[in-house]
Amino acid sequence: MKIVIVGGVAGGATAAARIRRLDEQAEIIVFERSGYVSYANCGLPYYIGGVIEDPEDLTLQTPESFFSRFRVVMKVRHEVIAIHPDEKKVTVRNLENGSEFEESYDKLLLSPGAKPTQPRLPGVGLEKLFTLRTVEDTFRIKDYIQRNQPKSAVLAGGGFIGLELAENLRESGMDVTIVQRPRQLMTPFDADMAAFIHGEMRKRGVRLILGHTVEGFEEKDGGMDVLLKDEAPLHADMVVLSIGVTPDTGLARDAGLKLGIKGSILVNDRMETSAQDIYAVGDAVQVKHAVSGQDALISLAGPANKQGRIAADNICGGDSRYVGSLGSSVIKIFDLTAAVTGLNERNAKAAGIETDQVVLSPMSHAGYYPGGRLMTMKVLFEKGTYRLLGGQIIGYEGVDKRIDVLAAAIHGGLKATELKELDLAYAPPYSSAKDPVNMAGFMIDNIAKGNLKQFHPRDVAKLPRDGSVTLLDVRTPEEYENGHIDGFANIPVDALRERLGEIPDKKPVYVMCQSGLRSYIACRILSGYGFACRNLSGGFRFYSAVMH
Amino acid sequence: MKIVIVGGVAGGATAAARIRRLDEQAEIIVFERSGYVSYANCGLPYYIGGVIEDPEDLTLQTPESFFSRFRVVMKVRHEVIAIHPDEKKVTVRNLENGSEFEESYDKLLLSPGAKPTQPRLPGVGLEKLFTLRTVEDTFRIKDYIQRNQPKSAVLAGGGFIGLELAENLRESGMDVTIVQRPRQLMTPFDADMAAFIHGEMRKRGVRLILGHTVEGFEEKDGGMDVLLKDEAPLHADMVVLSIGVTPDTGLARDAGLKLGIKGSILVNDRMETSAQDIYAVGDAVQVKHAVSGQDALISLAGPANKQGRIAADNICGGDSRYVGSLGSSVIKIFDLTAAVTGLNERNAKAAGIETDQVVLSPMSHAGYYPGGRLMTMKVLFEKGTYRLLGGQIIGYEGVDKRIDVLAAAIHGGLKATELKELDLAYAPPYSSAKDPVNMAGFMIDNIAKGNLKQFHPRDVAKLPRDGSVTLLDVRTPEEYENGHIDGFANIPVDALRERLGEIPDKKPVYVMCQSGLRSYIACRILSGYGFACRNLSGGFRFYSAVMH
C-alpha cells in the first residue's frame, strides 16, 4: 500500500508515524511545502520571545530522523499543487528547483492546516507586515528584530497567536499595541471573562485598540503605518497580522472535494472526505462541536493529532471515529492563565441553546496554605435540563486543571449539578476540600433546587432605584467605602439579622457582596424571613472587571 | 427543628453552615471536644514545619464568627459522652468544669472523625510520643520542638500524615526516620509506584526502615527509644505515631448504632444511620467505593465535606445522595507530587477484579518549552471490559491535574480506551498536544486492538536466558552502557531494520527501552516481520525504580 500525505506537521506527521506502526510494509511519502516537518507551531511565539532559545527545539523530528525511525520519506520544500482523485495521483512541485512530477497513491491524507487570514487590504504583502505560521515565518520575524531592533509593534488581531506574540514582544521590551475590530480579545471567551484578559494586557503595558477597523498598511518613516477607519493611523516599527486562520484548502477545492465552512474540507467521523481513498484532518477540516453538535472549525493541535491517528487507523483498515471537539484551549497571558472548554454564551445562543451560568472566585488552593490565588470561573449549563455546556476560567495556578476536569466531565455526559459529586484529589498545596469544580456544582445545585436566584452585571443598571426594590451590599463597611455600586445600601451580612428592620417588607431584595458567597448567605437569611432575593452573580469583583 | 451536631470540623461545620442556609429558623448546636472548630486538619503538618506561620490560619471559623454569620452555637471543649436514641437526647460533658448535662434533638448528626490508631504497645502514652489530629496536638508538637530543639525524630508509620510530618520536620533541619511494618510507604499506591516515593524520601535524607515491627517505646537519655522486633532500638529526640486512623465511634457503638469495618458507623447513601433521625458523615462512616462497590473507609476531607452537605440537605427535608468515593488523594512529598484515584492493583485484586495496566513517563508539558519534567503514570483498567479502574501518578507539575481528569473520567463512566478521546486544553506551558491522559488512552487502545503486548518488571527475572526467547534493548549504545538488564542485547531502534538478521527467527522477542515508547515502536517493526513481541511496560526507567 502506498500512502501520500500532504503536510508534515501535527496531523500529517502523527498519521505517518501511526501508519508505520500499523503497517511495516506500507510506502509512506509526506510532502511538506515548508522547509521543516514536525515543527512545534505552538512554540513559535516563544522562540521569537527568547523563552525557547535553541531553534532545534522547534522541530520534534527531521526528515532524517523520521526516515531512520519510521522509514517515512519526508519531502520538504515540496508542494502538492493538484490532486487527481480519479487517477489517484497528485502533482507535486519541488520548490527548490521548480520541477514538477506526479506521485500516485493508494490512499491520500490531507493535513494542510490553516493559513493566516489575509484580508484584502492595501499594503498586505509589505515586507514589514509579518504573519506567523511556519518556522520560516518565525525566523523572518526573529531576524528582523535582531537586525533592526524595532522599538514598537502593532498586532492586528487579538486571538491566541496575537496574544502570545504580544506577550513575547512585550517581554523583549517593545511597545506593543493590539488593534482589532471586535471589542474583545480572545473570542473563545465571553466578553465578561475577556475583561480579565484586557486588564492583564493593560497592566503589562500592552495598548489595546478594540472596536477599530484596520483599513490598510503603509510603509512610513522606516516603519509601518496601520491605517484605521475614522482615526489617525497607528505607527510602529513592525506589524504582525494575526486576525485568525483560514483552512488552507485550495488544493482540495480544485480537486472537487466537498467543502464546508470557510472552505474547510468536509469529512465524516472516520476522517474520510467526499472522494474515495482521500482522508483529511486537522485545521483544514470541518468538525462537529461535541456539545452543540454543530459544524465548527477548530484550529488546535490536540484535535489535529487525534484526527491524524484516527485517519491512520482507517487508512490501515481499522475503524476509528472522531467524537468531535470541545474546543478546549488554554493560553498563558503573562502571569495569567486563561482556559476554556465547550460552549460559551455566544456559541450557545447561536446554537439555539438557552443557557444559565454560575460565576465564582475560588482560590487555586486552600487559603491557609501560602501561594493560593483567586481564579474567576464561569460554568455554563442549559436552562432547565442542567446539561453541562462549557466553562471559562481565568486566573493563575490550577486554571488548566479545572478546565480539563470540566472537559472530562462534559465528555462523560455529567450534568452540571453532578459537578458537586466529583471526587477530586485534595491536599492544601493543590486544592480545597471543596474544589472549585465542586463549588460550581454546589451553586448549580442551588439553582436547580431554587435556593439560589441570580442577577447579573448586565442587569444592574436596569434595576429600579425608586424604592420598589431593595438594593443591598452585604460587605463590610470598609469594602463598601472602597467602592460600591450606586444605589446599593450597606448592611454587612453578619449584622443582617439585627438590622432586618431596615429592609422594607415585601419588596424584592437584590443582594451583592465581593464574590457572591456572602450575598448568597444573606439571600438565604432573608429568604428565611420571607423576602424574595436575588444574588449578584460573581459579585462586585466580577462586576467591576466586566464594567471597567 | 433542633439539630445537634457532634464534631465541629470538616463534616460537622459544613453541615451546620448548610443547615442554616436551608433553614433560618432551625436551632443548631455543635459540640466539639477540642478547643477549636472549623480547623484545617490538613494544614497542621505545615504549621509544625513553619510553612503556615500564623496559628490563626489554622481555623477557618471560630465559635464567635460561626455564631455571627450562621447563628450556630458552637460549644468547644464539650464532649458528647452518650446518645439516647429513644429519648432523642445526648449527654454532654463540659470539659472545662467536668459538669454534665443533657441536650435534646430532633435530628442528630455525628461527624466525630477518626483518631490516630494507637497500638497496644508498651510506652504508648509517654509524653514524647506524639500523635497529630487536633490543633492542640499541633501546638503540643510545635511547643516541644521550640522548647527542646530536638535534633531527631522517628515517625512510626508512613502514610499521608507520616510523610507530611517527615517533610516538615526534615525541612526544619531534623534527622528523620520513618519506621513501619509494611514494606512500602503510602499504601494507596502500589508497591511499584511507591518506589518513586521511597527514592525521593531517601534523596532528601529521610531514613526509611520498612518491613520492621515496632514493639514499644521507652524514654531514654532525654529522648525516646523505639523498640523493634529482632533489631536494636531506634533512638530519637521525639517520636510521632502515625500508623493510620480509626473511626472515633465509641459513642455510636455505645448507643447501639450499627457498625461496619473497624467500628465505623453504617450509613445509607442519604447518610442515615441505623437509628431514626441520626445521621453520620466523614471519617467515622463506612462508604461504598465508587469503583469496586465494596465497603470502604476513606478518611479524606473532600468526602467529609460533601457528606456533611448531603446530610444537611436530608436533615432539612431534601433528598441528596452520596454517590461513593474514589479515594482520590494527593500529597506533596518535598518537590514531588504523588496522587491517586480509584482502585490500585491491590484493591482491585481484593475486589476480585482482574486488571491490566499501562505505565508511561510523559512530560508535564511540551518538551520544547522550558521547565517540563517527567511524571510516572500508571493507569489501571479491567481486563477484557476496559473499565477504567484507577490511576496513580508521581512527578512534579501537573500530576494533580491528570489525577483529577482521571477521577472525572471514572465518574463519567468512560472506558479506559476513551481516554484517548478526551479533548484537553493544550498550550506549551501546560501540556502536550497528546496530553498524558490521552497518551495512556492510546496505549490502552493499542492493547485493546492487539497492537501492544506487554511484560512487566516482575516478569523480567523469570524470562528464560537460554536462547529460547530474544531479549532486546533498543536504546542507544550510550544508554545501554549506563545500565541495562542482564541478558538483554542492544540494537538501537533506529538500526533495527538493518540488523534484523541478528534476531533469531520465530522466537518471541521481549523488547525494552527507557520509557516503553521506543520499544513499542520496535515491537511494531518486528511484528511487521512476523515476530511475536512483548514490550517492557514502563521501560528501564520504571524497572530501575521498582527494582531498586
Ligand SMILES: Cc1cc2nc3c(=O)[nH]c(=O)nc-3n(C[C@H](O)[C@H](O)[C@H](O)COP(=O)(O)OP(=O)(O)OC[C@H]3O[C@@H](n4cnc5c(N)ncnc54)[C@H](O)[C@@H]3O)c2cc1C
Ligand atoms: C503560532 C502558533 C501557535 C499555536 N499555538 C497553539 C497552542 O498553543 N495550542 C494549540 O492547540 N494549537 C496551537 N496552534 C495551532 C496548531 O498548531 C494547529 O492546530 C495544528 O498544527 C494543526 O495541524 P495540521 O496538521 O492541521 O496543520 P499544520 O500543523 O499547520 O501543518 C500543515 C502543514 O501542511 C503544509 N502544507 C499545506 N499545504 C500544502 C501543500 N499543498 N503541499 C505541501 N504541504 C502543504 C504546510 O506548510 C504546513 O506545514 C498554534 C498555531 C500557530 C501557528
Ligand SMILES: Cc1cc2nc3c(=O)[nH]c(=O)nc-3n(C[C@H](O)[C@H](O)[C@H](O)COP(=O)(O)OP(=O)(O)OC[C@H]3O[C@@H](n4cnc5c(N)ncnc54)[C@H](O)[C@@H]3O)c2cc1C
Ligand atoms: C494531620 C492531618 C492531615 C490531613 N491531610 C489531609 C489532606 O491533605 N487531604 C485530605 O483530604 N484529608 C486530610 N486529612 C483528613 C481530613 O482532615 C479528614 O478526612 C476530615 O477532617 C474528616 O472530617 P470529619 O468531620 O469526619 O472529622 P474531623 O474533621 O476530624 O472532625 C471531627 C471532630 O469531632 C470531634 N469529636 C469527636 N468525638 C466527639 C465527641 N464525642 N464529642 C464532641 N466532639 C467530638 C473531634 O474533636 C474532631 O474535632 C488530614 C488529617 C490530619 C489529621
Ligand SMILES: CC(C)(COP(=O)(O)OP(=O)(O)OC[C@H]1O[C@@H](n2cnc3c(N)ncnc32)[C@H](O)[C@@H]1OP(=O)(O)O)[C@@H](O)C(=O)NCCC(=O)NCCS
Ligand atoms: C513528533 C511526531 C511525529 C510524533 O508522532 P507520534 O510518534 O505519533 O507521537 P509520540 O512520539 O508522542 O508517540 C506516541 C505513540 O507512542 C505510544 N507510547 C507513548 N508512550 C509509550 C510508552 N511509555 N509505552 C508504549 N507506548 C507508548 C503511544 O501509544 C503512541 O502510539 P500510537 O499512536 O501507535 O498509539 C508528531 O507528533 C509531530 O510531528 N508533532 C509535532 C507537530 C505538532 O504536533 N505541532 C502542534 C503542536 S506544537
Ligand SMILES: CC(C)(COP(=O)(O)OP(=O)(O)OC[C@H]1O[C@@H](n2cnc3c(N)ncnc32)[C@H](O)[C@@H]1OP(=O)(O)O)[C@@H](O)C(=O)NCCC(=O)NCCS
Ligand atoms: C469553614 C466551613 C464552616 C465552611 O462551610 P461552608 O459555608 O459550607 O463552605 P464555604 O465557605 O466554602 O461556602 C460554600 C457555600 O457557598 C456557596 N458559594 C461559594 N461561592 C459562591 C459564590 N461565588 N456565589 C454564590 N454562592 C457561593 C456554595 O454553593 C456553598 O453553599 P451551599 O453548601 O449552600 O451550596 C467548613 O468548610 C469548615 O469548617 N471547614 C474547615 C474544616 C475542614 O474542612 N477541614 C478539612 C480540610 S483542611
